[in-house]
Structures are given as C-alpha cells and as structure tokens.
Amino acid sequence: MNTPNIITIRWSHLLQFAERRLPALTRLKQVESLPILLQRHRIYVLPTRFGLVFSAVLLVMLLGALNYNNNPALLLTCLLGAASYQSVFQAFRAVDQVELRALRAEPCNAGDALCINLYFHVDTRPRRSLRMSVEGIETVFDLMPGNDGRVRIELAALQRGWRRIGRFRVWSEYPFGLFHVWSWLNPEFVALIYPRLETNAPPLPLNGANAQQQTTRRAGDELAMLRDYHPTDPLRSIAWKASARHDTLLVKQFEQLRGRELVLDFSALHGLDREARIARLARWACLAETGQVRYSLRLPERQLGPGLGPDHRNACLRELALLPGAAP
Amino acid sequence: MNSGAADSTIARLTPTQFGLVSASVLAAVLPHLWRLPLPLSTLILTLLLGRWAQRQYRGARIPYWVKLPLVLLFPILVIVHYGNIFGREPGSALACAMLVMKLVETETRRDARACICFASFVLMSALLFDSGLGFALLLFAALILFLAAMRELEPRPADAPVRAWRDSLRDDLRGGAFALVVALPLALCVFVFFPRLGSPLWGAPTDNSARTGLGDRMAPGTIQELLIDDSPAFRVSFDGVPPPRTNLYWRGPVLWHFDGTAWTRPEYFASTNAAGNLQALGAPLGYDVTLEPSDRRWLLALDMPLDAPDNAVRGADMSLVSRAPVDHLLRYHATSSPRYLLDATLDRQQRRLALQLPALFNPRARELALRWRNELHSDDAIIKSAFDLFHTEFSYTLNAPLLGRDSVDDFLFGTKRGFCEHFSSTFTFLMRAAGIPARVVTGYQGGYFNRAGNYLVVRQSDAHAWAEVWLQGRGWVRVDPTSAVSPQRVELGARAAAGASAPWYQADWLLGLRNQFDLVNRAWNDVVVQFNSLRQQSLLTPFGIDKADYSDLVTVLIGSSTLLLGLFAWWTLRAPRTTLDPLDAAYARLCRKLGRAGATRAAVEGPRSFAERITATPLRNAAIADLLDQYIGLRYACALPSVTAVRTFARRVGALRVQPAVRRSR
Numbered sequence: 001m002n003t004p005n006i007i008t009i010r011w012s013h014l015l016q017f018a019e020r021r022l023p024a025l026t027r028l029k030q031v032e033s034l035p036i037l038l039q040r041h042r043i044y045v046l047p048t049r050f051g052l053v054f055s056a057v058l059l060v061m062l063l064g065a066l067n068y069n070n071n072p073a074l075l076l077t078c079l080l081g082a083a084s085y086q087s088v089f090q091a092f093r094a095v096d097q098v099e100l101r102a103l104r105a106e107p108c109n110a111g112d113a114l115c116i117n118l119y120f121h122v123d124t125r126p127r128r129s130l131r132m133s134v135e136g137i138e139t140v141f142d143l144m145p146g147n148d149g150r151v152r153i154e155l156a157a158l159q160r161g162w163r164r165i166g167r168f169r170v171w172s173e174y175p176f177g178l179f180h181v182w183s184w185l186n187p188e189f190v191a192l193i194y195p196r197l198e199t200n201a202p203p204l205p206l207n208g209a210n211a212q213q214q215t216t217r218r219a220g221d222e223l224a225m226l227r228d229y230h231p232t233d234p235l236r237s238i239a240w241k242a243s244a245r246h247d248t249l250l251v252k253q254f255e256q257l258r259g260r261e262l263v264l265d266f267s268a269l270h271g272l273d274r275e276a277r278i279a280r281l282a283r284w285a286c287l288a289e290t291g292q293v294r295y296s297l298r299l300p301e302r303q304l305g306p307g308l309g310p311d312h313r314n315a316c317l318r319e320l321a322l323l324p325g326a327a328p
Numbered sequence: 329m330n331s332g333a334a335d336s337t338i339a340r341l342t343p344t345q346f347g348l349v350s351a352s353v354l355a356a357v358l359p360h361l362w363r364l365p366l367p368l369s370t371l372i373l374t375l376l377l378g379r380w381a382q383r384q385y386r387g388a389r390i391p392y393w394v395k396l397p398l399v400l401l402f403p404i405l406v407i408v409h410y411g412n413i414f415g416r417e418p419g420s421a422l423a424c425a426m427l428v429m430k431l432v433e434t435e436t437r438r439d440a441r442a443c444i445c446f447a448s449f450v451l452m453s454a455l456l457f458d459s460g461l462g463f464a465l466l467l468f469a470a471l472i473l474f475l476a477a478m479r480e481l482e483p484r485p486a487d488a489p490v491r492a493w494r495d496s497l498r499d500d501l502r503g504g505a506f507a508l509v510v511a512l513p514l515a516l517c518v519f520v521f522f523p524r525l526g527s528p529l530w531g532a533p534t535d536n537s538a539r540t541g542l543g544d545r546m547a548p549g550t551i552q553e554l555l556i557d558d559s560p561a562f563r564v565s566f567d568g569v570p571p572p573r574t575n576l577y578w579r580g581p582v583l584w585h586f587d588g589t590a591w592t593r594p595e596y597f598a599s600t601n602a603a604g605n606l607q608a609l610g611a612p613l614g615y616d617v618t619l620e621p622s623d624r625r626w627l628l629a630l631d632m633p634l635d636a637p638d639n640a641v642r643g644a645d646m647s648l649v650s651r652a653p654v655d656h657l658l659r660y661h662a663t664s665s666p667r668y669l670l671d672a673t674l675d676r677q678q679r680r681l682a683l684q685l686p687a688l689f690n691p692r693a694r695e696l697a698l699r700w701r702n703e704l705h706s707d708d709a710i711i712k713s714a715f716d717l718f719h720t721e722f723s724y725t726l727n728a729p730l731l732g733r734d735s736v737d738d739f740l741f742g743t744k745r746g747f748c749e750h751f752s753s754t755f756t757f758l759m760r761a762a763g764i765p766a767r768v769v770t771g772y773q774g775g776y777f778n779r780a781g782n783y784l785v786v787r788q789s790d791a792h793a794w795a796e797v798w799l800q801g802r803g804w805v806r807v808d809p810t811s812a813v814s815p816q817r818v819e820l821g822a823r824a825a826a827g828a829s830a831p832w833y834q835a836d837w838l839l840g841l842r843n844q845f846d847l848v849n850r851a852w853n854d855v856v857v858q859f860n861s862l863r864q865q866s867l868l869t870p871f872g873i874d875k876a877d878y879s880d881l882v883t884v885l886i887g888s889s890t891l892l893l894g895l896f897a898w899w900t901l902r903a904p905r906t907t908l909d910p911l912d913a914a915y916a917r918l919c920r921k922l923g924r925a926g927a928t929r930a931a932v933e934g935p936r937s938f939a940e941r942i943t944a945t946p947l948r949n950a951a952i953a954d955l956l957d958q959y960i961g962l963r964y965a966c967a968l969p970s971v972t973a974v975r976t977f978a979r980r981v982g983a984l985r986v987q988p989a990v991r992r993s994r
Contacts, residue, residue, distance in 0.1 A: 082511035
C-alpha cells in the first residue's frame with residue numbers, strides 16, 4: 001500500500017466529515033433544492049466593526065473602573081458588556097429557523113428590471129431587520145409568522161435567456177448592530193428573461209408583402225370595437241370623438257384585422273443582425289397580442305402557432321429568448 | 329421592499345433615531361451637569377436641546393463655521409475654570425462638552441454609534457464622583473436608553489408601514505430592558521469574580537472637591553455648614569451592645585491653638601508620633617466604622633480609641649489620622665474604652681500648648697476667669713461656675729448672631745446665643761484664662777440607631793464640638809458645655825436641639841424616613857461599594873480556597889461565565905418544538921433511520937414513491953417495506969387512526985435496525 005493512497009482516502013474522509021458538519025464549506029456552494037431551512041450548521045457569526053469598537057470602549061471603561069477601584073462603575077460596565085455580548089444569541093435567533101420556501105420571477109424583458117419574489121417562512125417569532133444581499137443590492141425585510149413572507153427584489157436583466165441569481169446572503173445585525181449573523185443560500189432557481197422589445201419598431205407586417213393594399217382595404221371595413229391607444233398605433237386610427245369623452249385615447253379597431261393571420265418570420269427580416277431580429281419579433285408578437293391578430297412565429301428550426309393569447313405569446317417569447325446567440 | 333443600493337450606514341437618521349440618540353447623550357451628560365461650572369453646564373444643555381430641536385424641525389446640517397469655534401471654546405472654558413484639562417474633574421467636563429459636540433455633527437448611523445460609545449464612557453465616569461445607590465440605579469436605568477437607541481438604529485424595511493414614534497420607542501425600550509435583565513446574571517458573575525487591582529495602574533490624582541466634612545480648623549461657621557448637611561458621615565456596627573447615647577462622642581481632630589478667631593491643630597501633633605499615656609478602666613468596646621469619603625485624613629473613633637486601625641496613626645491627643653486622604657468608602661475596625669485615664673501627668677510642652685492664649689484678645693473674658701481663679705480655689709468649682717453661667721443666661725440656636733473681633737467677649741457678654749462651636753470655644757478660653765489646661769475636641773455626637781439593620785448612622789449634621797480639661801490625678805476629662813445649655817443636644821441630637829431654627833428639609837418625618845431608608849444605602853455600600861480585593865479573596869473560602877489569587881479567580885470567572893453562556897446557548901440552539909402528531913413523529917423517525925443508512929427521503933417524495941425507490945436499492949428489506957405500507961395505511965386509508973395502531977407502529981419503528989447500505993461514493 002503506498003502512502004499517497006492513504007492520504008487521498010484520509011482526505012476524502014475528512015471532506016465527507018466537513019461536508020456533514022459544515023455544509024457551507026462544500027455543499028452550499030452548489031445549488032440546493034427548496035425549501036432551504038437556515039439552522040445552526042449553516043449560520044455564521046462575527047462581530048461587526050461597531051462591535052469591535054464597542055468592545056474597545058468597554059475595555060477602557062473596565063480599566064477606568066478598576067483603576068479608580070470604583071465598584072458601581074464596574075457594575076455598570078459589566079451590565080452594559082453582558083447585555084451587548086449576550087445580544088449574540090438574539091442575533092442568532094433572528095436568522096435561525098428562517099426557511100426559504102419558494103422563489104418566483106415576474107415576467108421580464110432584457111433591459112428591464114427582473115423582479116423576483118422570495119417567499120420566506122418563519123414559524124413562531126417575528127423577525128426584524130433581516131437583510132439580504134443579492135448581487136450587491138441590499139434589501140431589508142421583516143418576517144411575521146402567518147404572513148406570506150414575500151420579499152421582492154429587483155435585479156438587472158441584461159441578456160435574454162436563463163438567468164441564475166447565484167449564491168446570496170441572508171444576514172442580520174439585529175438587535176444592537178454588534179454582531180453580524182449570516183448564512184449563504186444558493187437555491188435551485190432560474191428565471192427566464194424574455195428578449196428585449198425593440199423600441200420604435202415598424203408596425204406589424206400585416207399581409208407581409210403588400211402592406212399598401214391592406215391600408216386601402218381597411219377603410220371600408222366595419223368598425224368592430226374601440227380599444228386603448230398604444231404608442232405604435234397610426235394616428236389616423238385614433239377615434240378622436242370617442243376619445244374626447246374619455247380620459248385616454250381610443251383607437252378604432254376593424255373587423256377585418258381579426259380574420260387575418262400574421263406570420264412573423266425570422267428569416268424574412270433582412271438587413272438586421274440576429275439580436276435586432278429577435279427584438280423586433282418579440283415586439284411584433286406583443287403588438288399582435290394587443291391587436292388581437294392571430295400570428296405564428298417562424299424560426300430557423302421550428303414554427304409556433306398560429307395562435308393567440310398569453311400562453312401563445314409566452315411560448316413565442318420563450319422560444320425567442322432561448323434562441324442560441326450569434327455564432328462567434 | 330426595495331431599500332435600493334443606498335448603504336444604510338451613511339443614510340441619514342430618522343427623527344426617532346436621532347431623538348433616541350439625543351436622549352442617550354442627555355442621560356450621559358445630566359449626571360455631570362450639577363458639578364460643572366454654571367456657564368459650561370448651561371452651554372452644554374442649551375447646545376444639546378438646541379441641536380435636537382433644530383434637527384427635528386429644520387433638519388439641516390450644522391456648518392463648519394458654527395462647529396469650529398464651539399470646539400475651540402470648550403477647552404478654553406475648561407482651562408479657565410479648572411486650570412488644566414487633565415484629571416478627573418476637568419477631564420469629565422471636557423468629555424461632556426465633546427460628547428455634545430459629537431451630537432451636533434451627528435447625521436448618519438455611524439455618527440450615532442460613535443455617540444453611543446462615547447456616551448457610555450461619559451455615563452460610567454459620572455459614577456467616579458458619586459456612587460450612592462439612587463444615583464447608580466438611575467445610571468443603570470440610562471443603559472436601557474442606550475440599548476434602545478442601538479436597537480432603533482437597525483434599519484427598517486423601506487415598505488414597512490410608518491409607525492408612530494411612540495410605538496417604536498415603547499418597543500425599543502422594552503427590548504433594551506429585556507436585554508439588561510437577561511444580562512444580570514452574567515454581569516453579576518463577572519462583577520464578583522473579575523480580579524481587582526491591588527494598586528491603581530496610573531495615578532488617580534484627587535481633586536479638591538467641595539465635600540463637606542470635619543476639618544482641622546474650627547472657625548466661625550465651619551460647623552454650621554455641617555449642621556445643615558444631612559448626608560451620612562459614617563456608619564457603625566457594634567460588636568456587642570451599643571453604648572448609651574450620652575457616651576456616643578465620636579472623636580475627630582483635637583484643636584489646641586487659638587489665634588483669636590479660629591482653633592487649629594498645631595504642627596507638633598501632625599509631625600510627632602508621641603503616644604499618649606492611655607489607661608483603659610473598663611471593658612473595651614469593638615465596632616466597625618464605614619466612613620464615607622471625605623477627602624480628608626481624619627478617622628472617627630469613640631472616646632477613647634485603644635489603638636489605631638491599619639494605615640492610620642494615633643496622635644498623642646488620641647485623634648486618628650489616616651496615612652492617605654479618604655477618597656473612597658473606608659471600612660475599619662476600632663476598639664475603644666468608654667472609661668479611661670488619659671495622661672495622668674502632663675509634660676511641659678503639652679501644658680504650654682494647653683494654656684496658650686492669644687494676647688490682646690477678649691480682655692473681659694480673661695478678667696472673668698481671673699476673678700473665678702481668685703475667688704474659687706478648686707478647678708472643679710471653676711468649671712461648675714462656667715456651667716452655671718451657660719445654664720442660666722445662654723440659649724441654643726443654629727441662627728447665631730455674628731461676632732466681632734473679640735469673639736469670646738461678644739458672645740459671653742453680648743449675644744449669648746449660639747451652638748456647640750461657640751460654647752466649646754468660649755469654655756476652653758475661660759478655662760485656659762483661669763489656668764486650667766484645656767483643649768477643643770471636634771467630632772460627631774450621637775447618631776441614629778437603625779434597629780432593622782442593627783447599626784448606627786451618623787450624619788454630618790451630628791457634628792459637634794466639646795472641650796477637654798486636664799485635672800490633676802484625673803487626666804484629660806471630657807466636658808461638654810453645650811449640654812449645660814441644651815441637654816437635648818446630647819440626649820436627642822442636634823435636630824431636636826435646633827427646634828424651629830433647623831432648615832425645612834430637616835423636618836422630623838422626612839429625617840425619620842431617611843433614617844429608615846438608610847438601611848438600603850448601607851446594604852449597597854456594604855455589598856457593592858465596599859467590595860474590594862480583600863473580600864474578593866475570601867469569597868472562595870466556603871469551597872476550601874482560603875485566599876483566592878488571580879488564577880483562582882480567573883478560573884472561577886471563566887468557569888461560571890461559560891456555564892451561564894452555555895445555558896443561553898442551549899436556550900438559543902434548542903430544537904424548535906415540533907407539533908407533529910404521534911404518527912407523523914414515528915414516520916419522521918423512520919425516515920431519519922433510513923436517512924442515516926443512506927436512503928434520504930427527498931422533500932417532494934411521498935411514502936409510496938419512497939418505498940418504491942428503496943426496493944430498488946440494496947437497502948430493500950421486508951420489514952422496511954412493511955412499515956412504509958403500514959404508514960400509508962394508517963395515514964391515508966383511515967380517517968382517524970386508532971391510538972393503539974399508532975402506538976404499535978411507533979414501537980416497531982423504534983425496534984427497527986437498519987444495516988447501512990454500501991458507503992455512498994462521491
């Protein structure tokens with residue numbers, strides 16, 4: 001039996017032990033499944049800078065009281081010291097037994113803020129001044145037993161596709177700011193970022209090739225309904241008289257638009273780079289949804305639809321979001 | 329719930345936070361204010377309240393051109409008043425001023441925390457000047473305010489409902505009080521066992537504070553100042569039966585030299601160790617004296633002290649002098665003999681001192697004394713005629729009229745009203761003029777005997793002055809001329825003798841109340857203030873350690889505080905109480921057993937899929953499968969499982985032995 005082998009075995013045993021006792025060393029760097037319960041194996045405590053300074057002041061007070069042989073002053077120092085050091089237990093209890101049960105992301109397009117709702121649960125005591133640092137953004141929250149324990153955070157969403165939130169810290173300095181108590185969480189969670197919507201996109205390519213013909217024919221159609229104005233609507237479709245009676249602008253919508261079917265073709269958009277095409281298609285899908293036009297999405301590898309409604313739109317946006325990026 | 333990226337340490341304080349920090353600073357400064365010179369304390373208080381109001385209503389930062397002159401002004405004020413900025417008094421004055429200046433510039437959480445740190449120190453230093461019980465308790469209560477302020481400084485969620493400042497204040501104060509109460513055991517443990525310093529680390533210079541107390545000089549007015557001061561001078565507990573009240577003459581400085589206005593103690597007694605010739609005639613009486621700090625060197629003892637306590641000497645005139653000024657509560661044991669013969673013979677030096685009189689003062693008193701000497705032949709008769717004179721024509725009052733240059737003449741033939749100071753001074757003068765060696769003794773007479781505590785409290789207002797004359801064959805004999813005028817002074821105390829001339833706060837009922845309450849003060853002094861390294865060393869005697877040294881104390885300190893902290897840790901870490909029903913508890917136990925053997929149930933796994941997974945592993949076992957089936961049956965197949973069935977299931981789970989599967993490889 002050779003020595004390196006023994007060392008390897010010992011080392012792996014040591015690692016296994018460490019993983020059992022101190023999950024933060026190994027396991028917590030990996031993704032964990034929900035729910036995540038914060039308990040003593042994964043809660044860490046250190047004094048804050050204020051805690052250290054306060055200790056120094058207590059030490060000076062102690063020396064002063066001892067030097068002057070003044071017992072009441074010493075008792076005062078002991079009281080303050082004991083009260084402040086024992087706050088470590090309260091600080092620990094502020095984070096102990098907090099459970100992260102779920103995370104939910106609100107729909108979000110690249111370039112907007114990604115809103116994530118975290119659902120915490122506490123069983124008995126209310127927790128005050130808990131804090132969470134996700135990607136450098138600090139959020140303060142309280143938890144009450146019996147509440148839904150929802151904490152909403154906003155993160156930057158720069159790119160379409162899957163987005164992790166990575167490992168983040170839940171921490172507290174409650175009650176006196178003398179001890180920093182924290183735990184790392186790395187929940188199994190990804191949010192889908194829909195593609196960026198093109199701003200100032202051209203109107204929907206109704207009828208694809210001859211848009212001219214479409215506008216002349218539209219005038220003869222019957223007015224079907226009025227709907228709210230969207231910034232991309234042509235000015236001439238605004239129902240001025242009807243709008244005057246309301247607070248918002250209204251747009252005339254014609255029957256003929258409903259029966260039509262729109263094809264949003266990725267390869268038909270010439271002269272644009274890949275991301276710009278995705279942005280335009282995403283915008284058009286949204287426009288078609290607001291305009292209640294049935295549409296299908298044709299991508300290089302697959303086709304969706306035709307269809308209409310939030311589910312269809314979300315499916316389209318999802319496909320667009322997950323399109324592979326431009327080949328390098 | 330977005331607090332945004334704003335760092336909470338540099339965010340500005342809310343009005344509630346600032347208010348609490350201001351209150352903490354006020355609590356720290358207030359105990360000092362009464363001692364500080366008036367301009368300084370007025371300025372500090374104005375600045376504090378002004379800053380609070382300004383922050384609350386306008387809220388702008390204070391510009392530098394306001395702060396800078398103030399920062400420079402304070403040290404100048406302190407130097408002008410005290411002469412320097414070092415030492416206890418000027419140091420604490422400056423600390424108060426600087427603390428308020430810190431509040432003036434406080435805007436952020438970090439500033440506020442610095443304020444609280446500094447305020448803790450200032451609060452502690454107030455106890456260096458006064459360590460009475462009531463004062464100390466008030467300062468301890470101020471700690472609640474500090475903790476509340478620290479608690480309030482913790483950030484609140486941005487979307488939290490706005491709370492009234494009253495609510496959050498109540499919450500914070502409750503939290504602070506709770507923390508303080510919980511801290512009590514640990515604090516006491518550290519207080520008791522923390523090794524005390526045998527000698528100070530750095531010199532603790534004593535300041536000339538204005539404490540009242542007996543001096544080595546009796547000029548008109550010095551005793552009167554004491555008679556209106558009701559603070560305790562010392563407390564005595566007797567070893568045996570306390571002596572009768574008329575014997576309670578507490579001997580202080582003995583004054584020999586008279587210059588026409590004041591009686592003083594000559595250097596002769598301060599410098600020599602000439603021992604008096606004292607012969608005890610009765611059984612000695614032992615007692616413990618706890619002397620309040622006086623910043624003077626006199627120790628009090630009952631007539632006549634048989635020996636000197638540690639660190640003190642007994643002069644030839646039987647007054648006890650400590651080697652160092654009494655600047656902290658001092659406890660000593662003394663033994664006295666109520667019946668004695670002092671100095672059967674008088675040496676020439678002392679005789680000369682005891683007959684000294686200033687020339688060209690009080691001619692009429694001298695004339696009277698000479699007449700007595702010529703007409704009467706015995707010393708006793710002379711003393712008696714003086715007593716008769718006082719008894720018939722003089723009256724006792726605290727509001728004595730002022731006397732002129734020939735004070736004895738003025739008093740004897742003019743005003744005829746006064747108190748112990750006048751009577752002892754005049755009597756001694758007359759005796760000396762008549763050729764009888766005499767001296768003035770100052771000290772205290774009487775005291776209040778607290779039956780509940782079985783001790784005697786003697787207040788400054790019990791100060792007294794009497795005389796001693798030297799008679800052939802009888803030595804020095806105590807003579808109290810005041811008793812000739814007002815026997816109540818000796819039998820009932822100064823308060824009774826003063827009658828209506830006493831100030832209002834010496835009203836009977838008030839004094840009675842204070843005498844009763846003095847028991848608590850004494851307990852505080854005994855248990856806390858008096859606790860020193862000597863008493864600490866004897867703490868462990870019941871445990872077989874006679875004289876605990878530093879290492880013993882540190883061991884006990886660490887041991888006991890670890891025990892206490894362990895108790896708290898247990899309370900903190902104890903498993904949260906689960907409210908599972910017996911069936912679920914048994915199932916959870918089964919899952920734990922299986923988990924230990926390597927088959928951990930995932931959170932999403934129901935019992936059936938878990939059972940299926942286990943049959944696919946090397947752990948499969950008929951007993952396990954059976955138990956899981958049984959659980960499914962009990963939990964899901966019947967609405968209310970019978971108690972016996974659940975109990976059987978639990979027992980079977982308890983009896984199950986699971987062989988660990990092959991070690992998981994990773």
